[in-house]
Amino acid sequence: MRWGALALAVATLAGCASTENALKDANTLLTEREADKLLPVTNLSPYALALGRFGRMLDIYKEGDPVIYMQTRSILDATNLSSPLVGAEIPGDITEMVRTAVNRIGARVVYVPYHPDYLVSQAQLGAKFGVTMPDFLITGALTEFDRAIAGAGRVNSAGIEFGKGNGKTTLGGDIKRTAIYSALALDLNLVSFATQQMVPQVQASNVVKVLNFSSEDNASLGFYGDAFGFKLEGKYLQGRHSAIRTLVDLSVLELIGKATNTPYWRCIPNGTPDPVVVENMRAGYNALTPELKLGLIQVTLRKYGEPVQVTQKYDDATRQALEKVYAQRYPALGAVDVMTWQGFEPLFFGVPMAWDTAQKPALVGAAPASGVAAPVGSKAGA
Known part of the structure; x- marks a missing residue:
């Protein structure tokens, strides 16, 4: 009888550990993980829609006007906090973000790339192409990154104990929340390509706050010296690159809105009139x-x-x-x-x-x- 039971157990184990079952389990695991896999999404800031609206606004306000050609200098980090020596906390070059924002506007504002090495190498191969000169240059830099400019935390704790002797029972718990704000700032200016002079009052200087939030929940239950508990921790760190893209989109909208004297603030929910645009139009109309x-x-x-x-x-x-x-x-x-x-x-x-x-x-x-x-x-x- 004993040998029969042992043989049955061995046969059962052998059947479970078969190649067929292993492949089946692997396929099941693959299906589950593929279903949970995060797919790529469009990288849009809250002001990306406003840039598209601004392009349609230019189609109406600037109907019949010539296309505006834009180019950028390298838009870099002026805080030096992008250096690997200090942790490379922010990107060192955001020029490509600025190009994307300009190109998002539409056909009334055209970005002119500047890649002289590429053009020279293509010309040496016999390529023929024209050169479009820009009307304006965008210059600027990331000018501020102030870490932990404000922070606060709260802790709520509670405990209760009842019973005596072998029936002694304790309950306890606490909740902890901490929030810390940092700040990032971007400055952009517009330069006339023909004169190489900055266009007066056509600039954008904006700042965004970045949140670092953490949470911790603890609970415990004890019976006469024996206890068990659990702890939940969570952390949210707002993406600095994402925050910078938001800054870029808003700043490009403001910069080109001022340059074209159009009410760009109407492209933003609850936007307020820009005094520079209003004053420019007032002076121009009265003249x-x-x-x-x-x-x-x-x-x-x-x-x-x-x-x-x-x-x-x-x-x-x-x-x-x-x-x-x-x-x-x-x-x-x-x-x-x-x-x-x-x-x-x-x-x-x-x-x-x-x-x-x-x-x-x-x-x-x-x-x-x-x-x-x-x-x-x-x-x-x-």
Whole structure:
């Protein structure tokens, strides 16, 4: 009987440890791990969508204008914290991130690569190609990396003990949370390629905070000297490279938005007007002659879908289009004089975009005829 049981056990073990079962287990393990494997995803920062919107905005605001050609100098780390001697905590060269951000905008802003060694080697092989000179150069650097600028921690503990002797029981637990913030900053400037001078007030200087968060949970249970427990630890360190890409996308948007004097902040949820762009447009508009102002008003009305002709005259079609647009979109302004910047500003900065929220209809009873004052010295049909 004993030998029979032993033979049965050996046969059972031999059957379980077969080549067929090993292959089956390997295939099962492979299937499970493949199902859990993380797949690549598109590397988009929160401002990547804004760059695409900005490209569509340029298609509307800069219709008919020449393409802007951009190039960059090397955008490097000026803090020296990218050195391997200090742990290489941040990238030493973010030029490629800047190129990607510029190229994301669209056909109105074209990036011109600069690889002279490649061009020379291709020319030696007989290649023929033209050279596009850029309009602007982007310069800048990572200028700040302040570690642990602020931090805080909290600990909650509790314990209870009851019973005596062999029935003594203890319960305990604690919760610990720690958060530390660091800061990264990027400075970008725009240089005119023709003059090799920086474009005044066209720069971007932005900072992002990076979070280092850790958690720890402990619990224990004891019975008369014998105890067991568990401990859970977690840590989240916001990616510094990802944070820098966010900085790059925002800074490129701001830089080119200022350079083109377009309301780029409308591409960002809850964006606020840029005083540099507003002031540039105010000064430029006030410097125009009345005829050129009327021409710009008519061009802007066409962006609202109004079928007016650019005649540089305050004709009936222009008057009716102004009354319609201001009554429907800006009824709270009342009577305005579009020949002044205060009257023209909402018309210029409020050109409809595809991502805008639906506008409220004009209030019933709003009189379109009194919504826009006739330009001084002009009359219908003049």
